[in-house]
Amino acid sequence: MKDVAIVLYPDFLLLDMAGPVEVFSIANRYLDPAHQYRLTTIGTGPSLMRASNGVSVQADTCIDSDQGNYDLLLVPGGPGAYNERHPALQAWLNTAVPRSRRYGSICTGAFILGHAGLLDGFQATTHWNYIDRLTKAFPKALVGTDQIYIEDRQLITSGGVTAGIDLALAVVAEDHGRKVALSVAKVLLVAMKRQGGQAQFSPMLAAVSAEDSPITRVQNHVLDNLQEEFNIECLAHLAQMSTRHFTRMFAKEVGSTPTEFIQSARIDRARQLLETTDLPLKTIAWRSGFGSVRHMRLLFSDKLGLTPSHYRQQFG
Known part of the structure; x- marks a missing residue:
């Protein structure tokens, strides 16, 4: 039997806990009793743990009394993970992780592991909206930006919310084979391995700064005229700078090259049209400045991991 423990703390995200729990629980239907998962919830205190959606959960035990050895120890995310510090939980994790064969986090639970020093030197990920914050908070971690989940030695971390289901399915596949994991995925009506990443x-783009500067004027010009063909020389001329100075200032202010900014802007425009219109792909490619469906498809596949047609099927 494999022991899986999930830590609960005030303001955790309920689905981060429930998703993996359901995966392991349903997997037990297909396993002999000796090979099933035994699930334990561990609270930071003896009282009910209130999730961020208002639902309260009574943990099986609490960190003050737990001395278990686990095959997998997971920390869910939630506002309580990135808005609060949990010194007692961090101290307990530093004693519990050595007693566990593997450990990890779902979504923003990575912040709790990070504060405990358990991400240092490891590849890890979190919800796409918190990638930059995690990277800045824990510079010794190797933060992945697109993966649904990442495994690095004994650490396994996942992106946002439902990615905890992907993580748990991957664990079941490693423990008991793809056939069992696929059976669980079918019960949950989810893909065994979803296409594309986070x-x-x-x-693709952060909002353009409200500050009026030569660089923001160029950014807004690009966004307003995506059907045009751009080159560095014409953009530098718009900013009234030399090409070299413009390229350096653009990277400093925006965090990407002008070419990367234009590509990202075109992808975002195409995504918006795919989500909200029934326009043919050829029209969307033209309105977004790609010039051809083929070029749009190549960039979508490279940056998003799926084609424009697949994107429309998922989000349109």
């Missing part, structure tokens, strides 16, 4: 859910 990038398909997140905007």
Whole structure:
């Protein structure tokens, strides 16, 4: 029997806990009793743990009394993970992780592991909206930006919310084979391995700064005229800078090259049209400035991990 423990703390995200729990629970239907998962919830205190949606959960035990050895120890995310510090939980994790064969997090639970020093030197990920925050908070971690989940030695972390289901299915597949994991995925009506990464859910571009500067004027010009063909020389001329100075200032202010900014802007425009219209792909490619469906398809596949047609099927 494999022991899986999930830590609960005030303001955790209920689905981060419930998703993996359901995966392991349903997997037990297909396993002999000796090979099933035994699930334990561990609270930071003896009282009910209130989730961020208002539902309260009574943990099986609490960190003050737990001395278990686990095959997998998971920390869910939630506002309580990134808005609060949990010194007692962090201290307990540093004693519990050595007693566990594997450990990990769902969504923003990575922040709790990070504060406990358990991400240092490891590849890890979190919800796409918190990638930059995690990277800045824990510079010794190797933060992945697009993966649904990442395995690195004994650490396994996942992206946002439902990615905890992907993580748990991957664990079941490793423990008991793809056939069992696929059976669980069918019961849950989810893909065994979803197409594309987290990038398909997140905007490619951050909002343009409200500050009026030569660089923001160029950005807004690009966004207003995506059907045009752009080159660095014409953009530098718009900013009234030399090409070299413009390229350096653009990267400093925006965090990407002008070419990367234009590509991202075109992808976001195409995504918006795919989500909200029934326009043919050829028209969308033209309105977004790609020039051809083939070029649009190549960039979508490279940046998002799926084609424009597949994107429309998922989000349109």
